[in-house]
Amino acid sequence: MNDTLMPDSGISDAPKEQQATLWRDDGWTARIIKNEDDDGWAVEMTKDGQAEPALVGPWTMGRDKKNPKPLDSPAFITLVKTANEVLRRHEQQLHATLHKSVKIDTDDGRLTVKLDIVPDEDEPYAVLSAYDEFGESLAEIRVPPTYKLTVDRASAWAAGGFGKQG
Numbered sequence: 001m002n003d004t005l006m007p008d009s010g011i012s013d014a015p016k017e018q019q020a021t022l023w024r025d026d027g028w029t030a031r032i033i034k035n036e037d038d039d040g041w042a043v044e045m046t047k048d049g050q051a052e053p054a055l056v057g058p059w060t061m062g063r064d065k066k067n068p069k070p071l072d073s074p075a076f077i078t079l080v081k082t083a084n085e086v087l088r089r090h091e092q093q094l095h096a097t098l099h100k101s102v103k104i105d106t107d108d109g110r111l112t113v114k115l116d117i118v119p120d121e122d123e124p125y126a127v128l129s130a131y132d133e134f135g136e137s138l139a140e141i142r143v144p145p146t147y148k149l150t151v152d153r154a155s156a157w158a159a160g161g162f163g164k165q166g
Contacts, residue, residue, distance in 0.1 A: 023076045027047060027048045028076075030045055030076055030079050035058065040058060042058055043059040045080070047083070055079070098116065098117045100115045101115070102151050104158060108132070109132060109133050111138065113130050114127075115128055115143075115149040124145040126143050127141070128142075128157070139157075139162030
């Protein structure tokens with residue numbers, strides 16, 4: 001039997017741990033911590049291998065109104081779902097920030113102009129590209145990562161024959 005896990009399998013080889021204030025399972029760690037903003041408690045959800053929590057939220061006080069309510073299976077499952085949703089939304093927002101497109105009408109038909117930002121640490125840049133209605137590439141140039149793609153700018157670029165200036 002092969003004990004090697006595939007990197008994208010979603011299965012963690014970290015041991016399960018189920019304590020009142022710490023649960024590890026399914027690639028996540030839930031830890032109840034003292035809320036720094038008040039006298040209450042908070043829970044942080046950290047994905048295995050990550051240094052920072054993906055989610056930090058308030059946690060319920062126990063019956064004694066002093067200690068935190070212990071973690072349990074239903075709460076952990078809900079926390080994992082919520083933390084996964086937070087990560088998914090963050091990825092969607094990052095993708096939307098780095099990849100933009102507009103559609104423009106020209107004498108040659110409807111075109112799609114895309115701006116793809118490459119967030120390189122040393123030399124970030126962006127690629128401005130144009131495609132016809134069949135997806136065929138018409139032009140591509142490198143532009144500053146601060147380039148703002150608008151319908152007017154895309155139309156001017158196309159009307160100028162896709163010159164070097166966007």
